[in-house]
Amino acid sequence: MKPADAPKDAAPKVDTAPKEDEKRAGEEAQVPQDELEAVYYTKVPSVLEKLFDELDTDGAVRPTIINTGDGWTKREFKSLLSDGSVRTLDNDALVIEKNRAFDLLDALTKSGALPIDYASLHVIVASTHCFDESVMNTLIQDNINPIEKLERTSLIIAGTVHQQPIAELIKDDQVERVATYSPNILPEYAPKKETLALPSSSSSAALLPASVSAEKLKVKK
Numbered sequence: 001m002k003p004a005d006a007p008k009d010a011a012p013k014v015d016t017a018p019k020e021d022e023k024r025a026g027e028e029a030q031v032p033q034d035e036l037e038a039v040y041y042t043k044v045p046s047v048l049e050k051l052f053d054e055l056d057t058d059g060a061v062r063p064t065i066i067n068t069g070d071g072w073t074k075r076e077f078k079s080l081l082s083d084g085s086v087r088t089l090d091n092d093a094l095v096i097e098k099n100r101a102f103d104l105l106d107a108l109t110k111s112g113a114l115p116i117d118y119a120s121l122h123v124i125v126a127s128t129h130c131f132d133e134s135v136m137n138t139l140i141q142d143n144i145n146p147i148e149k150l151e152r153t154s155l156i157i158a159g160t161v162h163q164q165p166i167a168e169l170i171k172d173d174q175v176e177r178v179a180t181y182s183p184n185i186l187p188e189y190a191p192k193k194e195t196l197a198l199p200s201s202s203s204s205a206a207l208l209p210a211s212v213s214a215e216k217l218k219v220k221k
Contacts, residue, residue: 041121041123044123044125044160044161045063045125047160048063048125048127048156048157048160049063051156051159051160052127052156055152055156055184055185056152056153056156057184058149060129060130060131060149060153061127061128061129061130061153062127062128062129062130063126063127063128064126064127064128065126066124066126070090070091071088071089072088072089072094073086073087073088073089074086074087074088074089074097125157125161127153127157129149129150129153131146131149145181148181148182151178151182152178152181152182152185155169155170155178155182155185156185166185166186167186167188167189175189176189176191179191
């Protein structure tokens with residue numbers, strides 16, 4: 001017997017359940033929210049400058065500009081088995097090599113359509129810690145330990161680069177020492193200053209011996 005024909009008005013059944021391959025591909029495509037947040041390295045200098053204004057009480061850190069030299073050397077291999085050769089690049093050769101590098105990067109990523117996994121980006125941000133005197137005069141004449149000042153500057157930079165609290169970058173047995181000499185970067189660990197409360201007139205009178213009369217306490221003009 002032939003199966004009964006389906007009614008003409010009945011809509012065809014569509015399988016809306018996702019297949020295993022599509023489901024697995026969708027799970028792999030989901031990127032955590034923290035990974036979607038881009039890090040703008042061009043804003044690092046302005047962030048550092050703001051932190052130095054707030055935390056560097058001495059105002060000794062200055063921004064530094066790095067200028068590259070004119071003469072560059074390139075070591076290259078014509079083939080895998082050939083010996084390497086070194087040549088000097090002038091300004092015109094630098095432009096050509098730079099364009100070749102970006103063309104290769106564009107071809108490997110298909111104009112940015114393919115991601116580059118396991119790649120590292122090196123960003124250099126330079127700062128200079130200045131002293132009014134030489135290191136020996138700062139230590140002897142000004143009675144200032146320059147290492148403590150440089151340590152504070154290094155911790156401010158490290159906290160900005162690694163995006164971690166400064167206390168997490170210091171060993172546990174060194175937190176108290178750093179907080180003692182640089183309380184502004186570790187205010188929660190800084191030792192609290194003890195204030196000496198002056199006694200009131202009533203309490204001070206109670207501390208005096210009974211033989212001392214009130215007339216002797218008056219200041220003679």
